[in-house]
Amino acid sequence: MRTIRIGSGAGYSGDRIEPAVELAEKGNINYLVFECLAERTIAIAQNAKLNDPTKGYDALLAERFEAVLPICKKNGIKIITNMGAANPQAGAAKVREIATRLGLGKLKIAAISGDDVVDALKVSDTKILETGAPASSMADVLVSANAYVGAAPMVEALANGADIIITGRVADPSMFLAPQIHEFGWSQDDWDKIGKGTAVGHLLECGGQVTGGYYAEPGKKDVADLARLGFPIAEVSEDGAIVITKVEGSGGKVTEHTCKEQILYEVHDPKTYLTPDVTADFSQITFTEIAPNRIRVTGVTGRPRTDTLKVSVGYKDGYMGEGQMSYAGPGALARGQLALEIVKERLKITGVKASELRFDLIGVNSIHSEVLAPAPEPTEVRVRVTGRCDSLKEAVRIGNEVETLYTNGPASGGGATKSAKQVVAMLSALFPRDKVIPVIEYLEA
Amino acid sequence: MKLFDIAHSRTGDKGNISNISVIVYDQKDYERVREYVTPERVKAHFKGIVNGEVVRYEIPTLGALNFVMQDALGGGVTRSLALDAHGKCLASALLAMDVPAKN
Structure with a gap:
């Protein structure tokens, strides 16, 4: 055979x-x-x-x-x-x-x-699976829609x-x-x-x-x-x-x-x-x-x-800002926790507009949250603050407030990094199979 | 003993849904893992991470269970603020579950 x-x-x-x-x-x-x-x-x-x-x-x-x-x-x-x-x-x-x-x-x-069905979806009442809203209601933020x-x-x-x-x-x-x-x-x-x-x-x-x-x-x-x-x-x-x-x-x-x-x-x-x-x-x-x-x-x-094909829908979903900073040696955990408290307060005092914020200690709780049993105190921790904002300018301010811990925060913080970026997020929908027409073109080398 | 001692695991992600397989090394452990590692226990284990329903599928030919967990990835891999936005590390967290030693 x-x-x-x-x-x-x-x-x-x-x-x-x-x-x-x-x-x-x-x-x-x-x-x-x-x-x-x-x-x-x-x-x-x-x-x-x-x-x-x-x-x-x-x-x-x-x-x-x-x-x-x-x-x-x-x-x-x-x-x-x-x-x-x-x-x-x-x-x-x-x-x-x-x-x-x-x-x-x-x-x-x-x-x-x-596979690109974004134009059809923008004027369609096809429901977004995750939200139940019609796709047309997202027309102004839709970036892409591709059928599998x-x-x-x-x-x-x-x-x-x-x-x-x-x-x-x-x-x-x-x-x-x-x-x-x-x-x-x-x-x-x-x-x-x-x-x-x-x-x-x-x-x-x-x-x-x-x-x-x-x-x-x-x-x-x-x-x-x-x-x-x-x-x-x-x-x-x-x-x-x-x-x-x-x-x-x-x-x-x-x-x-x-x-x-x-x-x-x-x-x-x-x-x-x-x-x-x-x-x-x-x-x-x-x-x-x-x-x-x-x-x-x-x-x-x-x-x-x-009878339907899954469609991946990409849309503009605001901006994400992030900052990180490390602390090590005896007392690292306490200094990391203090750093997070300071940044939390600074974001409030300076009026950074974020719809969602997250405060992590890498090495302690950034991955598994509180799922795992407490471990012995780590010899190093890395502070991480992230947030979601409506503009890039606002998102940049999150990383800035972590970076300024250098001269304003707990002792011996090091290795600060910061970033801010636009977020293109994905949702999904089901689209009638017969409305997706594959096109094949041939090129000869 | 921990689930880690008798089973291995891999996480997959689709949107805001995470699935975690639990596969026994030795088929003779399948039945007690099936009895103990219930969707209710898994949901309780992931308190604070998994906010939605947990459904379990059984695949006896593989000595495997597959847990499908809704609302588990902070809104989905493409928008989550989490360091591990895919939730790839969740498999290891599940293997940290304590399971009763064999009678």
Whole structure:
């Protein structure tokens, strides 16, 4: 029975570069997929595109393609990525420019867009899921709205001979599912197979998170050679049989337990994992080690997909200001607490207008609040004050009030830092599937 | 003993919702973890962090539980003022839960 091998070259936009090179060189893979588009990235990219119509794709697109494209061309590996972000056409044009400059010969590049529904949403009574308010009521602060598109347009692009696919917002697992549908001719309503192919995508979409990254617990869950972590490969057969593995000799490990952690990552009801392609069921999944670093996946099924697509909605949500300062040695905790009290009072006295404020002692309560039992007094603490304001000018004043602790606050404070930034926050909505029309454009290098 | 001694965990985030898996190292510990680590106990454990409902899903084939916690991330990862806006570290906080030693 025919089998294909799909590699995962990145688990987020800033991920390491060379594991993908290793996959392309030594992974014996047919497809290399890069998942690089977080929820908020596309809203930020949308702003970049508004300022310059040739921008708005992922900042590392050129570096990643320059690293892998010559090897992928030589080894006949097709590349699929959402690095197109807010501007897949510009991203595809950049890839063509790189291919031409490197003299790689003929390559067909597909740019898939159509996920941008911001104009439609601005005049729509579609409800925002988190608030229940109609989307139109937010029209003046909306920055972006992108529907999660499924595998179908990528399958079409592959059928039309694309070597490289650059998309905007698509569901992460769909990028891994598309080559399976294309290679094996699966029907897109063969729900069990689409469910299995989606499980492959979910296990691989975070790159090293299934090969021992984000897993190590010294003494309990040791992982060798994380500095050379190998990225994952899925071997998938025509009948939907799945093995998860990695490049031989690379760092990290693939075990039943690394797979268990990843399959539940960002999952709510494991019986109902919704994607644009299917309602996948992971509730009966099993992982079995058939050889070192080779895990067989069984027990995944699927049910019909929903009629709506999830839309990520980006909106301007004011400004955030922050300041930090460290205290150390005997009495560090008391001085840190005094510093927080001083800043709290200063923000009041000077009339800083903040709708929300937060006072943390890093090393004491900044992460787990009061959840954990009190620890012995730390030898160093770091004061952190953050707040939400309506203007950048106001947000800047928060960090300033931490910095002035230098000459006005407790003894021996050091290492002050401050920052202020605009906040683009995300909400979500469900949009009718038939109102999202994917567009495929082809470029030839 | 702590949950840390018999299980491992990973946190995921979607908007203002956090999910935390609890996976036993040894399948023989699954039943007592399932009995003890209830949604009510998890909600109480995260008092002051998790403001919404906690729902638990059971995945016996993995020896795993999955806790889905509403209103847990200070308004959501993209607007939270928290240092760990994703709540990535919550998994470790859950593993600090005391569990009764085996009979």
